[in-house]
Amino acid sequence: MTEPGGPAAPMSLERLAVLAGAWGGEVARWPDEERAAARAALREEPLAARRLLAEAAKLDRLLAKAPSPAPSAALTARIVMAAPARARPARWRWLAGAAVGAGLAAASAAGLAAGDRLAPLAVRPATAPADPSEDAVALLREPPDLAAEG
Amino acid sequence: MSSGERSADDELVWLAGQGDARAIGALVTGKLPRVLALARRMLGDAGEAEDVAQETFVKAWRQAPLWRPGEAKFDTWLHRVALNLCHDRLRKRRESPAAEPAERIDPGPAPDRDLIARDTGRRVEAALATLPPRQREAIVLCHYQELGNIDAAGVMAISVEALESLLSRARRALRLILADVPRDDWARDD
Numbered sequence: 106m107t108e109p110g111g112p113a114a115p116m117s118l119e120r121l122a123v124l125a126g127a128w129g130g131e132v133a134r135w136p137d138e139e140r141a142a143a144r145a146a147l148r149e150e151p152l153a154a155r156r157l158l159a160e161a162a163k164l165d166r167l168l169a170k171a172p173s174p175a176p177s178a179a180l181t182a183r184i185v186m187a188a189p190a191r192a193r194p195a196r197w198r199w200l201a202g203a204a205v206g207a208g209l210a211a212a213s214a215a216g217l218a219a220g221d222r223l224a225p226l227a228v229r230p231a232t233a234p235a236d237p238s239e240d241a242v243a244l245l246r247e248p249p250d251l252a253a254e255g
Numbered sequence: 256m257s258s259g260e261r262s263a264d265d266e267l268v269w270l271a272g273q274g275d276a277r278a279i280g281a282l283v284t285g286k287l288p289r290v291l292a293l294a295r296r297m298l299g300d301a302g303e304a305e306d307v308a309q310e311t312f313v314k315a316w317r318q319a320p321l322w323r324p325g326e327a328k329f330d331t332w333l334h335r336v337a338l339n340l341c342h343d344r345l346r347k348r349r350e351s352p353a354a355e356p357a358e359r360i361d362p363g364p365a366p367d368r369d370l371i372a373r374d375t376g377r378r379v380e381a382a383l384a385t386l387p388p389r390q391r392e393a394i395v396l397c398h399y400q401e402l403g404n405i406d407a408a409g410v411m412a413i414s415v416e417a418l419e420s421l422l423s424r425a426r427r428a429l430r431l432i433l434a435d436v437p438r439d440d441w442a443r444d445d
Contacts, residue, residue, distance in 0.1 A: 127422035163441040171379040
């Protein structure tokens with residue numbers, strides 16, 4: 106623990122071993138309230154303390170080799186499209202304006218009334234991608250210019 | 256964060272609740288990989304992890320317009336929701352063992368060990384899957400998700416001391432399960 110107005114008292118090697126066994130070999134990843142006393146122990150008994158941390162760090166390195174899954178574009182798109190919708194921003198209005206055919210515009214209006222985020226995606230220029238999810242993912246890559254939305 | 260203080264996440268959640276596309280994108284970009292990793296490591300199944308991630312965000316989008324800044328960290332709240340969804344799925348597996356996925360690998364020197372992928376990363380993943388669920392939660396939240404002790408204990412609804420005990424037991428178990436991983440893999444980073 107940190108002593109008010111002074112340097113932290115070193116924790117015992119036994120306590121250091123317990124914490125390394127729980128939190129691993131990197132003191133920076135330990136609970137805030139333990140770090141100062143751990144660093145003091147490292148200054149006080151560097152060889153023994155470093156040996157304990159080095160042993161714990163071996164398991165840290167092994168655990169770090171577990172694969173980290175990356176979200177697929179399809180999952181990202183499904184989640185974005187499930188998000189709250191508001192009065193459509195300029196991007197959607199532009200898409201609606203560029204839509205070909207009154208039937209598509211009618212579909213958009215019905216979708217807006219239902220609060221369905223998918224509906225505006227059906228209203229797109231003839232050159233727009235066929236898959237609505239492509240638009241949703243594009244939102245992540247190229248956020249609409251909010252300043253231009255008024 | 257003090258009570259009533261508005262964090263960057265709070266701001267994004269509030270804007271997302273208004274349907275702000277930029278905020279929605281920022282939340283998905285920032286949080287989805289964490290939620291997916293949590294679910295994947297808890298469930299050991301890619302498809303189920305995706306389902307949990309999606310359900311977590313559906314709940315988050317519902318919550319966004321009602322979010323009250325300063326009462327809880329959004330990241331911690333998101334972890335609690337995802338973890339609860341994982342609990343539901345793990346409970347269902349226990350209730351219908353036939354549906355148990357194949358990632359439950361015997362940690363002992365049994366023939367099943369041959370099923371563990373050679374790749375060290377896969378072996379670590381398989382070792383995590385063999386841990387009792389509460390130990391696995393502790394390791395996943397603290398080691399992989401890097402939640403602080405108070406946040407992780409809060410998500411798990413246990414004391415900090417109980418969390419520390421779970422972490423210690425989990426790491427001891429992992430050392431045993433992974434004992435025959437080549438020493439080189441313990442000694443070097445990728």
